Amino acid sequence: MIQRTLLDFLNRWKNSPSRLPLILRGARQVGKTTLIHQFGKFFDNYLYFNLEKSTDANYFLNFQSVANLVSLLFLSKNLSLQKGKSYLLFIDEVQEMPFVIEQLRYFYEEYPHIHIIVTGSLLDFALKKIEKVPVGRVEYAEMHPLSFREYLAANGKTAILEKLNNETPLPNDFLSLIMAAFNQYAMIGGMPMIVQNYIDEKSLVRLNE
Numbered sequence: 001m002i003q004r005t006l007l008d009f010l011n012r013w014k015n016s017p018s019r020l021p022l023i024l025r026g027a028r029q030v031g032k033t034t035l036i037h038q039f040g041k042f043f044d045n046y047l048y049f050n051l052e053k054s055t056d057a058n059y060f061l062n063f064q065s066v067a068n069l070v071s072l073l074f075l076s077k078n079l080s081l082q083k084g085k086s087y088l089l090f091i092d093e094v095q096e097m098p099f100v101i102e103q104l105r106y107f108y109e110e111y112p113h114i115h116i117i118v119t120g121s122l123l124d125f126a127l128k129k130i131e132k133v134p135v136g137r138v139e140y141a142e143m144h145p146l147s148f149r150e151y152l153a154a155n156g157k158t159a160i161l162e163k164l165n166n167e168t169p170l171p172n173d174f175l176s177l178i179m180a181a182f183n184q185y186a187m188i189g190g191m192p193m194i195v196q197n198y199i200d201e202k203s204l205v206r207l208n209e
Contacts, residue, residue, distance in 0.1 A: 001038060002154045002192055004031060006143055010039050013141075014115060021104040024119035026143035031192040032119045035143065036090050043088040043115065047077050051096040051120075060097055066106040070114070081114075088115045095120035105137035145190030148182060154195055157181060 013019055026032045040046030049056040059076060063069040073089065074080055081087070089107075094100050100118065107116050146154065152161040160181055163174060170178065188198050194207055 001034075002031070002146070002150070002196060004035050004143075005147070005150060006035060006141065007039060009141060010035075011042070013139075014039075014042065019115070020137060020139040021107050021116040021118070023101070023104075023123065023138050023140050024117055024143060025123050025140060026119070026121070027145075028121045029191055029193060030143050030145050032143050033092055034192065036088075036092075036117055036119065040088050040090065042086075044085040045077075045079055045087045047073060047079070047087065047089045048092065049073065049090070050092045051100070052093040057097060060100055066103055066110055069103070070107075070111060086115070087113075088117065091116075091118040093120045094118040095122055101138075108137045146192060146195055147190065148185050151185045151188075151190060151195060152181065155199060 013022060024032055024036070037048070040048070049059065051057045051060065059072050060069065063072065070081075091100060104116065104118065107114065149161060149164065152158075152164075160178065164170065164178065187204070188195060188207060198204070198207060
C-alpha cells in the first residue's frame with residue numbers, strides 16, 4: 001500500500017472538534033477511494049457506498065428525511081448507531097447524484113458524531129448542478145498524484161527522503177543523486193497504479209502499455 005501524506009490530514013480531521021462533512025476532490029485514478037478505504041480502518045465501523053452502482057444509488061432515491069436515509073444506510077450494512085462507537089460514512093462517485101451534496105448540511109446538523117466523506121471526479125461540474133451548496137456546513141480537501149516525496153517513500157528510498165526532509169538547502173554534492181531519482185519520477189509520473197506497477201515489475205517498457 002502506497003502511503004499518502006493526505007492520510008495525516010484525514011487523521012487530524014477525524015479528531016478535530018470543529019470537523020465538518022468532507023468533500024474530497026481529485027481527478028480519476030489518483031487514489032481517492034483507496035485512501036479512504038485505508039482510512040476506514042481507523043474506525044469501529046466503516047460504511048462504503050458507490051453511487052455508480054445501482055444497488056447503492058437506490059438508497060439515496062426518494063428518501064423522506066436524512067434520519068430515514070441514515071437508518072436505511074445502516075440497516076443495509078447490518079449496523080445500528082451505538083454510543084461510544086466511531087463511524088465513517090463514505091459516499092463515492094457522488095457526481096452521479098449531485099443532490100446528495102445538498103444533504104450534507106443536514107448530516108452536519110443532525111448527525112455530527114458520524115464522520116462523513118464524499119468524493120468523486122469532476123466535482124466542480126457536479127457542484128454547478130445543485131441549487132444550494134451547503135456553504136459553512138462542509139469542508140474541502142484535494143488529492144493529487146503522488147508528490148516526489150511520496151514517490152521516494154513508495155520506492156523505499158527512505159535515506160534520500162530523509163536527506164531531503166532534514167537538510168535545507170541541500171549541499172550541491174548531493175544534487176546529482178537527487179536529480180537522478182527526480183528524473184526517474186518525472187518519467188514514471190505520479191499516478192498510483194503506474195507507480196505500483198513499476199515497484200512490482202521494475203520495467204519502464206511495461207509502463208508504456
